[in-house]
Amino acid sequence: MRFGVLGPVVAWREGDAVPVGGARERYVLAALLLNADRVTPAERLIGQLWSRPPRSARAQLHNLVSRLRARLDEGVIVTRPTGYQLTTRAAELDLAQFRAAAERGRRAAEAGDHAAAEESFDAALALWRGPALADVDEEQAGPVRAALHEERLAAQEGRLAARLALERYDEVLAEVAPLIAEHPYRERLYETRMVALAAVGRQAEALEVYRQVYRRLDDDLGVTPGAALRELERHVLRGEVPAAPRRSAQVVVPRQLPPENAVLVGRGKPHAEVVAAVRADDRPGLAVLVGPGGVGKTALAVSVAHHLAGHFPDGQLFATLRGSHRDQADPHEVVGRFLRALGVTGAAVPEDPDERVALYRSTLADRAVLVVLDDVAAEAQVRPLLPGGTSCATVITSRRQLGALVGAARWTLPALPAEDSLELLSRIAGAERIAAEPEAASGIVALCGNLPLAVSVAAGRLAVHPTWRVAEFRDRLAEERGRLDELSLGDLDVRAVIATSYRLLDPPARVLLRRLGLSATPEWPAWVAGALVGGDGPVDRLLETLADVHLVEVLGRDRVGQERFRLHGLVHDFAAERAAAEEPPHERDAAVHRVLSGWLGRAGAADERVGHGMQNAVGLDLPLAPDDVAGPIAAAPREWFEVESTALTACVEQACRLGLAELAGGLALRMTGFLALRTYDVERERILRAAVTCTRAHGVDRQTVRLLLSLFGLAAQRSRFEELPALAAEGLALARKLGDRLGVLGALGNAGWAAQSLGRLAEAARWFEEGVDRCDAGTPPPLARWLALSLARTRHEAGSPARAVPVVERLLAEGSADEEERNQAQVLALSADVLLAVGRDEEAERLLTEAAALVHALGDELGVARVGHDLARVWAHRGEWDRAAERLARVLRVHEELGVADEVARTLVTIGEVELGRGRPAAAVLRRSLAIWRERGARLDVARTLARLALADPVDARACRRECEEILEELGLDSRALRLPSSR
Numbered sequence: 001m002r003f004g005v006l007g008p009v010v011a012w013r014e015g016d017a018v019p020v021g022g023a024r025e026r027y028v029l030a031a032l033l034l035n036a037d038r039v040t041p042a043e044r045l046i047g048q049l050w051s052r053p054p055r056s057a058r059a060q061l062h063n064l065v066s067r068l069r070a071r072l073d074e075g076v077i078v079t080r081p082t083g084y085q086l087t088t089r090a091a092e093l094d095l096a097q098f099r100a101a102a103e104r105g106r107r108a109a110e111a112g113d114h115a116a117a118e119e120s121f122d123a124a125l126a127l128w129r130g131p132a133l134a135d136v137d138e139e140q141a142g143p144v145r146a147a148l149h150e151e152r153l154a155a156q157e158g159r160l161a162a163r164l165a166l167e168r169y170d171e172v173l174a175e176v177a178p179l180i181a182e183h184p185y186r187e188r189l190y191e192t193r194m195v196a197l198a199a200v201g202r203q204a205e206a207l208e209v210y211r212q213v214y215r216r217l218d219d220d221l222g223v224t225p226g227a228a229l230r231e232l233e234r235h236v237l238r239g240e241v242p243a244a245p246r247r248s249a250q251v252v253v254p255r256q257l258p259p260e261n262a263v264l265v266g267r268g269k270p271h272a273e274v275v276a277a278v279r280a281d282d283r284p285g286l287a288v289l290v291g292p293g294g295v296g297k298t299a300l301a302v303s304v305a306h307h308l309a310g311h312f313p314d315g316q317l318f319a320t321l322r323g324s325h326r327d328q329a330d331p332h333e334v335v336g337r338f339l340r341a342l343g344v345t346g347a348a349v350p351e352d353p354d355e356r357v358a359l360y361r362s363t364l365a366d367r368a369v370l371v372v373l374d375d376v377a378a379e380a381q382v383r384p385l386l387p388g389g390t391s392c393a394t395v396i397t398s399r400r401q402l403g404a405l406v407g408a409a410r411w412t413l414p415a416l417p418a419e420d421s422l423e424l425l426s427r428i429a430g431a432e433r434i435a436a437e438p439e440a441a442s443g444i445v446a447l448c449g450n451l452p453l454a455v456s457v458a459a460g461r462l463a464v465h466p467t468w469r470v471a472e473f474r475d476r477l478a479e480e481r482g483r484l485d486e487l488s489l490g491d492l493d494v495r496a497v498i499a500t501s502y503r504l505l506d507p508p509a510r511v512l513l514r515r516l517g518l519s520a521t522p523e524w525p526a527w528v529a530g531a532l533v534g535g536d537g538p539v540d541r542l543l544e545t546l547a548d549v550h551l552v553e554v555l556g557r558d559r560v561g562q563e564r565f566r567l568h569g570l571v572h573d574f575a576a577e578r579a580a581a582e583e584p585p586h587e588r589d590a591a592v593h594r595v596l597s598g599w600l601g602r603a604g605a606a607d608e609r610v611g612h613g614m615q616n617a618v619g620l621d622l623p624l625a626p627d628d629v630a631g632p633i634a635a636a637p638r639e640w641f642e643v644e645s646t647a648l649t650a651c652v653e654q655a656c657r658l659g660l661a662e663l664a665g666g667l668a669l670r671m672t673g674f675l676a677l678r679t680y681d682v683e684r685e686r687i688l689r690a691a692v693t694c695t696r697a698h699g700v701d702r703q704t705v706r707l708l709l710s711l712f713g714l715a716a717q718r719s720r721f722e723e724l725p726a727l728a729a730e731g732l733a734l735a736r737k738l739g740d741r742l743g744v745l746g747a748l749g750n751a752g753w754a755a756q757s758l759g760r761l762a763e764a765a766r767w768f769e770e771g772v773d774r775c776d777a778g779t780p781p782p783l784a785r786w787l788a789l790s791l792a793r794t795r796h797e798a799g800s801p802a803r804a805v806p807v808v809e810r811l812l813a814e815g816s817a818d819e820e821e822r823n824q825a826q827v828l829a830l831s832a833d834v835l836l837a838v839g840r841d842e843e844a845e846r847l848l849t850e851a852a853a854l855v856h857a858l859g860d861e862l863g864v865a866r867v868g869h870d871l872a873r874v875w876a877h878r879g880e881w882d883r884a885a886e887r888l889a890r891v892l893r894v895h896e897e898l899g900v901a902d903e904v905a906r907t908l909v910t911i912g913e914v915e916l917g918r919g920r921p922a923a924a925v926l927r928r929s930l931a932i933w934r935e936r937g938a939r940l941d942v943a944r945t946l947a948r949l950a951l952a953d954p955v956d957a958r959a960c961r962r963e964c965e966e967i968l969e970e971l972g973l974d975s976r977a978l979r980l981p982s983s984r
Contacts, residue, residue: 001073003033004094006148007129009136011072018071021064024049027140028064030133032077032086033093034144035268041083043417044268048140082419082426094127095148101127102155106310109158114165121159128152144272150279153183154311160192172196184216185390187226194232198241206236226391228366254315254341257372260306261299263427263456266420270411274304277409278370278393279311285393286386288402291413292550292568293324293497294453297397298374300413304395305372312393314367317341319385323377324399324500324549331384335360338371338385353384361388368392379404399501399549415568421445421455428459433470440471447477448487449569453494460489483573498574501549508533509545514583515591516552516567517575520654521647523555525562531594558643560632592654596663599651602633602640603670609637611821611858612673614710638859641674645683652687656694665695665703672710676717677822679862679898685714705735705743712750716757719902719936724754745771745779749787752794759940759971761798768794782823785811793830797940799976801837808834812847825854825863829870836874837979845874862903865894869907876910877981881918888914905932905941912948913981922952940977943967947978 002012009026011018020029027049032040046057054060065084069077078085088096105120132148133141156179163172176193183189190213197206210225210233217223224230235242264271270289278285287304289297305316317338321329332353339349339356342363350356364387376382376398382405386394396402401410416424422445426434434441448454462473477486487494502513515532529539543565546552551571555564567575579588633640641648648671655664668691675684688711695704708731715723728750735743752767768791775784792807808831828851832844848871855863868891875884888911895903908929915922926949933941943964950960968974 002092008134039080082423098127114162118162146276169196256318265424266416286408288396288408288410296452312370316370318372320374323375357384415450421450425459429462437470440474443474457489512542514579517579520650523566531598606633606637607670612677614673661695661698661700709746721757728754765794804834821854825851905929
């Protein structure tokens with residue numbers, strides 16, 4: 001097959017055009033063609049196809065490629081682990097043919113064979129069918145299209161030069177005029193026209209051309225024509241017929257570029273953009289690549305320079321200015337080296353710095369040279385090295401922004417996307433090896449923070465150790481203390497790259513970076529930096545310093561308005577190493593304690609405003625909230641918790657590792673309410689278990705009591721009934737030993753819940769009655785109401801709702817608007833359940849409607865589903881079967897999505913009751929519920945489900961009733977505890 005991009009994107013098979021599809025197919029094909037024989041990452045294609053990619057973007061891209069494959073020859077497009085590759089083994093591409101013909105023309109011109117040069121350039125230009133990628137959107141193809149058009153213009157200039165040498169002046173004049181109109185600042189085109197006009201005796205017109213270009217450059221750009229044009233004007237004024245501009249055979253053409261990196265991955269978009277900027281016609285090309293050490297700035301700059309080498313035939317200069325080192329290069333010494341490389345003899349190089357720079361710029365004035373300046377420290381270091389005029393271009397790399405280089409095109413290179421990091425790992429370590437252990441490979445690039453240097457070193461180490469398993473090396477990298485040791489290979493050393501930036505910092509900035517390594521949080525708001533360094537002074541300037549050299553990444557403001565920052569994972573490891581080596585232990589400990597106390601104070605302020613209704617930290621002596629939290633925490637406490645939950649979890653675990661038990665316990669208790677409200681149960685259990693273990697080990701008993709109460713509530717919610725008695729007993733014993741009155745009350749309630757969860761309702765009632773009796777005027781109202789509510793629930797569960805009615809009526813009467821919304825909702829829901837059992841369904845519905853509004857306002861998704869379930873029971877009690885069934889179906893989906901198994905089972909039982917009421921089969925849904933209750937060991941719920949299954953399945957009814965009766969006898973209950981629905 002043949003493909004074309006020098007015009008509309010087309011494909012031909014045996015001379016016949018093959019349709020390539022719509023706009024998106026055309027773009028995908030064009031992208032693959034322009035990157036032919038290399039992998040084009042899927043994420044790069046997705047990023048160009050959609051400004052905001054939908055969730056189905058990858059699937060849609062796969063469909064686009066599949067449709068292209070169906071139209072093209074088999075094997076042309078190949079799927080790779082990270083994207084797609086178009087192979088040209090059995091295909092031709094007009095762009096490749098154009099470049100080959102243009103290169104033949106350049107070589108023929110250098111050899112003086114101008115006829116052959118013209119023929120080759122003619123063949124190259126004949127391949128163009130219009131603007132490159134003519135039918136691809138400008139936003140997608142703009143930079144690439146500009147670069148291709150620059151290549152076409154270079155070929156056109158080559159053909160003009162050949163025709164001048166062949167004295168075909170009329171053809172030259174006919175061709176050059178429209179080119180000047182299209183490229184009004186291209187001095188070489190004016191040179192060509194002046195030579196052709198003078199050669200045919202039209203000197204006055206040649207001089208007018210010079211005046212025209214002089215005015216245009218002066219008016220539009222504020223510059224004067226270059227040396228070549230000025231020399232042509234002098235020849236014409238003397239009445240001479242100038243020869244076509246030629247370069248002296250004695251002129252030295254420097255080729256100083258380092259070898260191109262054979263593995264450059266994930267930089268296709270900036271590569272194309274930098275190429276386009278460097279080749280701009282209307283200004284000196286100046287591109288600045290900035291980013292942290294190891295991000296691949298030099299590799300990209302060198303790759304761009306090699307790509308553009310043919311467009312700068314007078315040479316390429318390269319220098320490393322060592323801006324990230326103490327011994328930075330003197331720019332005037334570099335100018336001297338450049339002059340000698342350009343053919344200026346040593347004696348002719350001026351000693352005076354200003355004269356040296358002037359000679360450098362004069363030497364480059366009529367040449368097309370590309371200058372690459374690597375690792376620049378500051379603007380002052382690079383200014384003497386910038387050539388003048390528009391025929392040369394410069395590419396700069398730096399760890400600093402170099403903002404004073406006004407007018408420069410600037411790119412900040414980030415770490416690679418994960419898929420590009422995997423591609424880099426695969427290319428160096430071996431694709432088959434990496435594909436065999438994809439999970440371990442993903443772990444390696446994540447531990448490298450997707451930093452190209454780190455990934456390359458890791459891949460290199462795998463490559464030189466072919467017997468290592470990928471997973472084994474991943475595990476070695478996961479050892480935080482030795483990670484930087486593993487990321488060293490020969491002269492490639494991640495630690496050394498980071499250290500070069502560290503050594504340039506002033507002492508206060510070094511202190512801050514070291515102490516940031518003490519923080520356990522992957523990202524953090526600005527106050528953390530202040531707490532780490534201590535004192536009342538602002539740290540804004542220090543953070544700016546670290547950000548300017550890319551040791552700290554500025555993330556912008558979060559959703560509650562805090563300015564956020566982040567350390568790259570490997571920079572964090574380096575900072576932690578320096579802190580261990582350079583910070584006195586007492587200063588390290590004080591800094592960590594200040595930060596963790598700051599997190600605890602802020603978490604406490606937010607916890608008291610969230611409205612979860614839990615009593616986790618009441619009565620504990622915890623740090624006060626700092627003065628600066630009134631804004632974000634007071635205005636949006638839940639959003640603050642959402643933003644900081646990951647950081648707070650990391651702080652709990654750090655406090656546990658360091659043995660700071662009071663801080664660990666306090667943080668866990670302050671987080672529990674929010675995590676419960678949002679049903680983040682995995683995270684809640686993680687921090688509670690870690691904190692309980694820590695406070696037990698260090699004898700912080702008062703906090704252990706509260707943590708056990710909280711852990712009990714989580715285990716009860718998740719129906720892990722076998723854990724409850726031990727948790728309740730330990731908490732009660734410890735609270736009694738301490739004389740912790742509030743702790744005793746909470747533990748009594750937990751003991752009651754533990755008994756109730758196992759179906760021992762009489763025992764549960766005794767625990768709750770003791771708790772209610774112990775309450776007095778000093779008991780927090782929410783705690784007293786919770787115990788009373790639990791007692792009412794137990795009586796109701798035992799089948800005596802009438803005995804529970806006075807309790808719930810009293811609770812409803814005593815309720816106040818000041819009570820937490822969550823507690824109000826619980827009272828309303830239980831009261832509704834009790835009133836429904838005694839036939840007061842209208843009151844029950846009204847109470848549940850109020851409860852629904854409260855939990856919805858709290859954003860409590862689980863609470864909303866529970867109240868929805870209870871409303872459905874009210875409607876079923878009234879015989880509104882369809883309405884109840886529709887609500888239960890929605891509730892079941894929510895419970896399944898949240899993974900709350902006991903709520904799923906309870907909802908299934910109610911669905912079974914509704915189906916029985918409608919006269920429909922219900923055995924299957926009840927058996928599903930029964931399986932869950934059996935797995936959970938909830939004996940009373942097993943009995944209740946069996947009782948309903950006996951009504952739904954006549955075949956197994958006897959067996960169901962027999963097992964049900966055995967369970968009731970075992971628990972000391974009668975049939976009232978089955979709470980069978982009354983018929984209406």
